[in-house]
Amino acid sequence: MKNLFIYLDSCNTCQRIKSELNLPETVELQNTKEKPITLEQIEFLKDQAGSYEALFNRRAQLYRGRGLHEKELTENDYKELLLDHYTFIKRPILIYTDQAFIGNSKKVIAAAKEAIS
Template identity: 45%
Template sequence: MKKIYYLKTCDTCKRIMRSLSLDGFTIREIKTKPITVSELEEMFQLSGSYESLFSRRAKKYAAMGLKDQKLEEVDYKQLILSDYTFLKRPVIISDTTIFIGSDKKNMQLLKEYFKTN
């Protein structure tokens, strides 16, 4: 299974996707077709937590006062399912390996992975 979950209006997602060879990947835009419970659970199985999939950069995070709350895994799951902006992106799944977000460390691991696979 090879999948990419991204937002088409996100320049960072587009830049990352242009830099990779995406042959054989299913590319999924999350605003027009929101992720399902089973897709999120698949990401959870690979990542180990919903929190790792959650974006604190989402504008709604501050607007909803979430930064002042203690969130649990079930809260992260519900928030991600309730609004596409709460999913850290892009999420790239290649077989049993998952890459979440665009931070520098993750991008380095992603580039190394694509060089060897």
């Protein structure tokens, strides 16, 4: 998998982290709203994270909007939702040297910075 930074351009947290990471030129930027995440990317990220659920953003407005918080979702449901709408993917995601750093926790960002340096 190529070096990639998957983010949402309108997300302030993504923008802050993007500048904080000081990404090398070898990292391609992918605004998930303009260029949705692919099945191949989802499969790679699932292998890295351990499940589709681990990639899922429960803070997305559509999560409550679609009443998903009231349903028992399966791994396949999570996969379909991740492919269905860009807001369901946890972000940002840095894929660097075949390792994925998923989300915006301090621990994940610190690990991403370490990998880049």
